[in-house]
Amino acid sequence: MRAGERAADGSVSLQAVHCLGFCYGGPAALDGDTPCAGADLAAQLCGRAPRRAPPIPATAVAGPVLLDRQAGWRLWPQLVARADAPDLIRDQVARSGLRGRGGAGFPAARKWQAVAAEPGPRYVVANGDEGDPGSYADRLLMETYPDRVLEGLALAGLACSATAGVVYVRSEYPQALASMREAVARARADGHLGRGVHGSDVDFDVEVAQGAGSYVAGEETSLLRSLAGLRGTVRLRPPYPVQSGLFGRPTAVNNVETLSAVPAILDRGGDAYARLGRAPEAGTLLVCLNERFVRPGAYEVELGTPLSEIVYGLGGGLPPGRTLRAVQVGGPLGGFLPPGRLDLPLLASALDSAGVALGHGGIIAVDDTVPADALLAQLWRFYAAESCGACTPCREGTRRGATDPQTASADGGLLTLMATASLCPFGRSIPRAVRSLVCALAEDPP
Ligand SMILES: Cc1cc2nc3c(=O)[nH]c(=O)nc-3n(C[C@H](O)[C@H](O)[C@H](O)COP(=O)(O)O)c2cc1C
Ligand code: SF4
Incomplete structure (x- = not known):
C-alpha cells in the first residue's frame, strides 16, 4: 500500500505527513492516536518488532x-x-x-x-x-x-x-x-x-x-x-x-x-x-537536535550560546565516519549554514545577518550521505504541499519549485517575486532558505 491509498475493505489507510515531532528518534508513524518511531519502524508497523515511542531526551543546560x-x-x-x-x-x-x-x-x-x-x-x-x-x-x-x-x-x-x-x-x-x-x-x-x-x-x-x-x-x-x-x-x-x-x-x-x-x-x-541570554535577546530557548547527532534531543540553552557548542558540545557532532555538510536552523523557513559558520551565536539577529532565521530553534544535521539534489527537491515539495494557496507568487512559485527544483532555485526573478510579493512570511521566506541551502552545499566539504 502507498501513501494516499486505503485498503479495499476500508480497514487501513495510509497518509504521508511531514512531521510527527520525533526527529530525535525518527522515522515515525501514527497508528490512529498511537505513535511509534525508530530505525525498525517498518518492522514495528508489521508487528515483527515491539512498538515503541521513545520519550524526548531533554537536558537543561541553562535556567x-x-x-x-x-x-x-x-x-x-x-x-x-x-x-x-x-x-x-x-x-x-x-x-x-x-x-x-x-x-x-x-x-x-x-x-x-x-x-x-x-x-x-x-x-x-x-x-x-x-x-x-x-x-x-x-x-x-x-x-x-x-x-x-x-x-x-x-x-x-x-x-x-x-x-x-x-x-x-x-x-x-x-x-x-x-x-x-x-x-x-x-x-x-x-x-x-x-x-x-x-x-x-x-x-x-x-x-x-x-x-x-x-x-x-x-x-x-x-x-x-x-x-x-x-x-x-x-x-x-x-x-x-x-x-x-x-x-x-x-x-x-x-x-x-x-x-x-x-x-x-x-x-x-x-x-x-x-x-540570561545576550541582551537584547534575553532568556533561554529549547533547541532540538535531530537523530543524525550523536546525542539528539532537546536542550535548554541561553540565547547567545555558540552554535558550535550546541552542535559539537551538546549534540556530540556526528558519529564516526560521517561528515557534516550543513545544518538547517529554524525549520523549512529558516535556512542552512555550512560547518564553517558554526561560530555564530544562537541569536535571531546574528543568524539573520548570515541569511538564516532562528525560527523555533530546530537544528537538523545534514551529513554527507544526503544528496544535495534530493534535499533541494524535498524542500520545494514541502513548500508546494504546505502553501495555503491564498496568493499567486507563493502558490505558483512553489509549484514550479516542486516541478523543477534546480531551475526554480536558480531563477532570480522568481525568487525575488516570491520574496517581495507573497502575502505572508511563508512565501516571503522561501527564497532565502533556498539560497542558503544552495550556498551551504556549494562549499567544499570540510
Ligand atoms: C507559515 C507560518 C507558520 C507558523 N507556525 C507557527 C507555529 O506552528 N507555532 C507558533 O507559535 N507560531 C507560528 N508562526 C508564527 C505565528 O504567526 C505567530 O507569530 C506566533 O504564534 C506568535 O507567538 P509569539 O509572539 O509567542 O511567538 C507561524 C508563522 C508562519 C508565517
Ligand atoms: S505566502 Fe502565505 S498566504 Fe501566500 S500562499 Fe503562501 S502560505 Fe498562503
Missing part, C-alpha cells in the same frame, strides 16, 4: 526556566486576587525582555498591552501548532509540563484582561492534545479556571482545540480562521489579531514556549530572566 520541574499554578491563586495584577505581569514580562518564540520575536508584554487597550471581550491563544520539521519543543512542553503551559496562558490572559483562552494543538500530536485536555480538567477541578476564580472577580476558562493538519495553520491569522471553523488560510493584516482576532475580538496569540516561560519570569522576577 532551567522551560524545563523547571516545579509544579504549575503556584502564582495564579495570589495574582488573581490582586487588582494590580495586569500591570504587574506586563511590567515584569517587559523587564524580562521576553520575545515570542514562535518565529517573529515580538515582545510579549507589548502584545498584551495592545490587547488590553482594546475594548473587551478579549481572548488569548496558545499556539501549539509546531509544524516545523526539526522542532519538538512545544510537544515536549505540552506533554510534560501542561500545567505550566496553562498557567502561562492564564497569566497572559490576566495581563490582557481576557476572559477566555484556547490551546491550539496540532492534530499530529495526539498525546499533547490528551495531556492538555487532562490539564484543563484538573485546573477546573482545582478551581484555577472558571467564573470568579479562587473567590476573585476574575472569570477565565480555557478550551483545547485540535489543529487543522496544515503547516500554515500555525500562522496566527490562519490559526484564528481555523479556530472559527474556516479554512486555515492567511488573511491580510491589518487589522492585526490584537485588534481583530478570534471571532473579531482583540486576541493575543502566543507560542507555547513563550507562555511556558511566564510563570518562571514572575516567580524569579523579570530582571533575573533578563540576565
